[in-house]
Amino acid sequence: MKLYTYFRSSAAYRVRIALNLKGLDYEAVPVHLLKDGGEQLSASYRKINPSALVPALQDERGTLTQSMAILEYLEETHPDVPLMPPDPLGRARVRELCQIVACDIHPLNNLRVLRYLVHTFGISEEAKTEWYRHWVSDGLAALEAHLARDPGAADFCHGETPTLADCFLVPQVFNAQRFNIDLAPYPNVARINANCTQLPAFAHAHPSQQPDAE
């Protein structure tokens, strides 16, 4: 398998964690999001992903994009290390947590969005940081409230082993920490993140451990 990735991309980080948890070998193909105006915008990369975003995963069946779709696909095609609970309600909970990160937090703080705010609206660096922190704090509060009310949350987002939800949580917490967001108001998030980051599968997926890390 080939993973088109960028070391600091939160969505690529999710897929790297899942691949590691499942013990799947892959070739990392770096796509530099900042160099030459963004390699993801090139005609050659758009042939791989017309959305001009990372990650993309290629295997013998085809090319897949969108981290959630890729993770569900890996779960279906490599079920040996399950990253989803066996019951429909449990799976719904896991997907709910994934989507809180994927839909309600991350899209607002994506590179292309921050660029629009700066280049088109002309907002200051300070206002940009405030925007970033606002959506992360808001989203982590939602994640915390969902985790706090659910008896399924334990050492990990759902139960005693990692699921897809943890693959989403950890990269989002990494982003929050880059922006100095205090995790104290989110004790469930902080505990689960600490449990995850001790595992080699998560540690090896960390941005700093990637071949294209700067």
Next chain:
Amino acid sequence: MKLYTYFRSSAAYRVRIALNLKGLDYEAVPVHLLKDGGEQLSASYRKINPSALVPALQDERGTLTQSMAILEYLEETHPDVPLMPPDPLGRARVRELCQIVACDIHPLNNLRVLRYLVHTFGISEEAKTEWYRHWVSDGLAALEAHLARDPGAADFCHGETPTLADCFLVPQVFNAQRFNIDLAPYPNVARINANCTQLPAFAHAHPSQQPDAE
């Protein structure tokens, strides 16, 4: 089943379509996103969905949020009218199309985001419309490119019957049309939307057909 919904919510619209396609009865509980500063922000609604967003679905098992998680759950618990293809690559394609709408288009044009742009950045009505149209156009172009390159796209996003991807496409096209976005550059999107909207399940889920429509 109870669906917490708002007639114009794109995410609630997706769930209404899936419920109709599967022939499932439900009670619509309107949550008015604009009245009294937003009913979704009330303490009572936050008990149902701590994220303070619609939709939420309640059945005998529990309360679910996030449209993608709800749709996958309905597919697992009511498989009689399948809205997912049988093969992993097909399912990955369907999920990819869903997530292009759910992650790359819709979050940027959500009510809470538009409010932030106006109230905090003080952008004009014109700049807000330009932002809205930018992300819809960009996202529809991506959707179109994905559909155009895939032999699986036919009368519907994937094959000859509706899937979850069509439940996402139609509400997004409805939003685009509200902002007078011309669909001519997106012929696959336009064709599939036209095929879907002829079906009663889609027609009955339309915002104008809801009990809380204004």
